[in-house]
Amino acid sequence: MTTAEPVTVEPAAPGADTAVFDELESAVRTYCRRFPAVFTRAAGHRMWDADGREYIDFLSGAGALNYGHNPPEVRAALIDYLLADGPVHGLDLHTGAKAAFLHRFREVVLAPRGLDHRVQFTGPTGTNAVEAAFKTARRVTGRTDIVAFTGGFHGLSLGALAASATSFKRGAAGVPLGHVTRMPYEGYAGDDVDTIDYLTRLLDDPGSGIDLPAAFVVETVQGEGGLTAASAPWLRRLAEVARERGILLIVDDIQAGCGRTGTFFSFEEAGIVPDLICLSKSISGFGLPMALVLVRPEFDQLGPGEHSGTFRGNNLAFVTATACLDRWAEPEFAARVRRNAAALEARLDELAAEFAHLGCTVLGRGLIRGLGFTDPALADRVSRAAFTRGLLVETSGARGQVLKIMPPIVTEAEELAPGLALLADAIASAAQDDVSEGDLA
Numbered sequence: 001m002t003t004a005e006p007v008t009v010e011p012a013a014p015g016a017d018t019a020v021f022d023e024l025e026s027a028v029r030t031y032c033r034r035f036p037a038v039f040t041r042a043a044g045h046r047m048w049d050a051d052g053r054e055y056i057d058f059l060s061g062a063g064a065l066n067y068g069h070n071p072p073e074v075r076a077a078l079i080d081y082l083l084a085d086g087p088v089h090g091l092d093l094h095t096g097a098k099a100a101f102l103h104r105f106r107e108v109v110l111a112p113r114g115l116d117h118r119v120q121f122t123g124p125t126g127t128n129a130v131e132a133a134f135k136t137a138r139r140v141t142g143r144t145d146i147v148a149f150t151g152g153f154h155g156l157s158l159g160a161l162a163a164s165a166t167s168f169k170r171g172a173a174g175v176p177l178g179h180v181t182r183m184p185y186e187g188y189a190g191d192d193v194d195t196i197d198y199l200t201r202l203l204d205d206p207g208s209g210i211d212l213p214a215a216f217v218v219e220t221v222q223g224e225g226g227l228t229a230a231s232a233p234w235l236r237r238l239a240e241v242a243r244e245r246g247i248l249l250i251v252d253d254i255q256a257g258c259g260r261t262g263t264f265f266s267f268e269e270a271g272i273v274p275d276l277i278c279l280s281k282s283i284s285g286f287g288l289p290m291a292l293v294l295v296r297p298e299f300d301q302l303g304p305g306e307h308s309g310t311f312r313g314n315n316l317a318f319v320t321a322t323a324c325l326d327r328w329a330e331p332e333f334a335a336r337v338r339r340n341a342a343a344l345e346a347r348l349d350e351l352a353a354e355f356a357h358l359g360c361t362v363l364g365r366g367l368i369r370g371l372g373f374t375d376p377a378l379a380d381r382v383s384r385a386a387f388t389r390g391l392l393v394e395t396s397g398a399r400g401q402v403l404k405i406m407p408p409i410v411t412e413a414e415e416l417a418p419g420l421a422l423l424a425d426a427i428a429s430a431a432q433d434d435v436s437e438g439d440l441a
């Protein structure tokens with residue numbers, strides 16, 4: 001029980017001043033350009049702006065809010081901790097909050113899956129977890145290169161950016177991005193090309209010009225790269241290729257993990273055990289910054305302080321993360337997430353049938369989903385039309401060609417329905433706009 005009433009923040013006055021953002025905030029801002037409201041309240045799968053307008057949230061903080069906004073029992077744990085003067089910042093000092101998290105994580109996540117990985121806390125962003133995983137793979141193998149895949153996204157700091165595929169993001173680096181070899185993801189070269197055969201051939205051919213890499217880094221579902229999902233057999237073969245050649249397998253589960261696909265880790269369905277697993281976004285479960293790498297014990301070879309950082313002990317995030325893990329301790333929880341995923345899939349299949357004339361296809365897995373269209377520009381128009389209807393839904397892919405649908409994983413079928421109805425209306429309207437523009441041309 002919390003010892004205090006939940007804190008309510010008064011919404012800003014109607015018509016809140018938005019000029020300050022244009023005047024003061026850097027040009028690099030992005031989501032707020034697509035969704036130019038001033039948000040003042042959020043609960044579950046809904047947000048409200050300064051004028052009291054309600055929005056249904058199918059963004060989920062790009063995967064950082066899998067349990068929705070402000071889940072009450074998690075918020076209560078956080079408030080209790082603060083009121084008890086629990087340490088908030090602690091570098092990587094031992095704290096009670098960290099111990100509680102580690103105990104619960106072992107009990108609820110690692111042990112039931114037979115994993116004996118160590119937990120490396122990194123700087124609190126996904127990209128820093130990826131940097132740490134690359135350093136470990138390079139240290140363990142003594143090799144330099146990482147194999148990353150077409151469509152992959154792993155973050156924007158230089159090492160992780162080198163592994164990220166989008167030319168627009170890579171172009172901002174200002175320096176050459178090296179030591180990454182790009183290989184085709186499943187399906188990239190069409191149905192006739194087996195991309196694992198292709199990869200194996202290049203790795204095993206001394207004349208291919210490809211050096212043996214330290215690691216493969218892969219997303220099981222490409223959250224930023226257009227919601228392409230790898231099949232379980234493809235992932236199993238990739239893991240096998242890595243194991244046979246002494247290459248480490250890194251699964252970047254930063255966006256697809258923490259329940260997004262219906263299981264805690266996104267690779268569970270494939271039955272593989274990665275050497276290194278990157279987690280961030282929803283690991284804290286409350287939108288608080290936190291990131292970690294799970295490392296097989298024999299590969300835990302970075303020495304004390306070699307991948308340090310001031311904010312590796314976000315105790316507030318440990319508290320909320322522990323509270324969220326309590327949910328996974330209940331067997332009913334995973335079943336509930338899978339039911340929600342099935343409801344989402346069924347409705348998206350209906351939408352694809354309704355908009356078959358637009359080449360609408362359903363992409364992704366579980367509750368990390370996409371809708372693709374024949375016209376690559378349509379997803380962008382749908383996203384904008386959805387916003388005017390009170391639905392937050394973004395685009396994904398190097399050309400923004402896929403509509404990304406990511407409600408909180410706890411959103412039940414009846415709660416999904418109103419958002420999906422707005423989405424259907426937005427698709428119809430955006431497609432109509434296109435026809436009208438075509439008529440005028």
Ligand SMILES: Cc1ncc(COP(=O)(O)O)c(C=O)c1O
Pocket residue numbers: 062124125126127128130153154155156219223224252253254255256280281
């Ligand atoms: C798969 C994946 N890896 C890494 C990152 C980088 O995380 P962050 O933005 O917290 O640095 C992201 C962010 O979207 C991601 O989706």
